[in-house]
Amino acid sequence: MNRLFAYLHRRSRAKKYWLFEQLLRPAPETRILNVGASGATAGLADQFEAFYPHRGRIVGGGLVKADVRDYARSFPEVQAAVFDGCALPFADQSFDIVYSNAVLEHLPSWPAQQRFADEVRRVGRAWFVTTPNFWYPIEAHYHLPLWQFLPTRWQQRLARALGQTPYPPLRLLSRREMRRLFPESRVFGCRVTFYPETLIAVGGRG
Numbered sequence: 001m002n003r004l005f006a007y008l009h010r011r012s013r014a015k016k017y018w019l020f021e022q023l024l025r026p027a028p029e030t031r032i033l034n035v036g037a038s039g040a041t042a043g044l045a046d047q048f049e050a051f052y053p054h055r056g057r058i059v060g061g062g063l064v065k066a067d068v069r070d071y072a073r074s075f076p077e078v079q080a081a082v083f084d085g086c087a088l089p090f091a092d093q094s095f096d097i098v099y100s101n102a103v104l105e106h107l108p109s110w111p112a113q114q115r116f117a118d119e120v121r122r123v124g125r126a127w128f129v130t131t132p133n134f135w136y137p138i139e140a141h142y143h144l145p146l147w148q149f150l151p152t153r154w155q156q157r158l159a160r161a162l163g164q165t166p167y168p169p170l171r172l173l174s175r176r177e178m179r180r181l182f183p184e185s186r187v188f189g190c191r192v193t194f195y196p197e198t199l200i201a202v203g204g205r206g
Helices: 002-024 065-074 110-123 152-161 175-181
Strands: 032-035 058-062 079-082 095-101 124-132 185-190 198-204
Touching: 002 095, 002 124, 002 185, 002 198, 032 110, 058 065, 065 079, 095 110, 110 124, 110 175, 175 185, 175 198
Parallel strands: 032 058, 032 095, 058 079, 095 124
Antiparallel strands: 124 198, 185 198
């Protein structure tokens, strides 16, 4: 079963990268910010930077120093930095594209998710943001059916009982919520199975 999920994960990442290229058409000089970037321990073969040919134009990182160090080791061409996605230390529209994959759901409250989305829209001229679809029947992190409908405390207790390491609180999003977070965007589903597993917001300010 784990091999199946790993296969689907790889297909999903590859399809999202293909959509990124088709919809935003980055040029060699395009300056990209990757919010929530990760390195080899998170799966080097299917990370955005493993696909993207102009890594020297990427600034990437996140809040966890160990993850940023791993990211810098995995992709030495990028500029790695520690920063908070809800308070980005960059000027308005200082990047051509802001990219973020499967980060938004790890912010455990709606106000935090709003701050994150506002910051993405502030520093980017365009953006490509993905998150697991709340309505997909298999929860994306625990790989269990309908898991997202359980209260967080039940998720964590049951995860321990099933021998899994509990995640910090997650807040998966619906398509309607993604439209509220990214009003100048096209929000659509991306699927590699029978139903969209992922929601993507692609937009910009002209």
